[in-house]
Amino acid sequence: MAVSVSVVLLLLLLAAMLMRNRALKPSHAVVCVLLGFCLASTSLAPTIQSTLTSTANLVGTMHP
Known part of the structure; x- marks a missing residue:
């Protein structure tokens, strides 16, 4: 559980940084989130x- 929360926070931070630098548009971020939800409900979820x-x-x- 702690790993998944850390990964979610890391990805959220990365997406926020990309949006701030104009490298990621809000529409692209929404598509990425929707893709994540779709992947979570597939049979690939345990493998991921x-x-x-x-x-x-x-x-x-x-x-180090």
């Missing part, structure tokens, strides 16, 4: 979740 969790664990084990 496990990939994000594995990536977060890999990044968490790296030491």
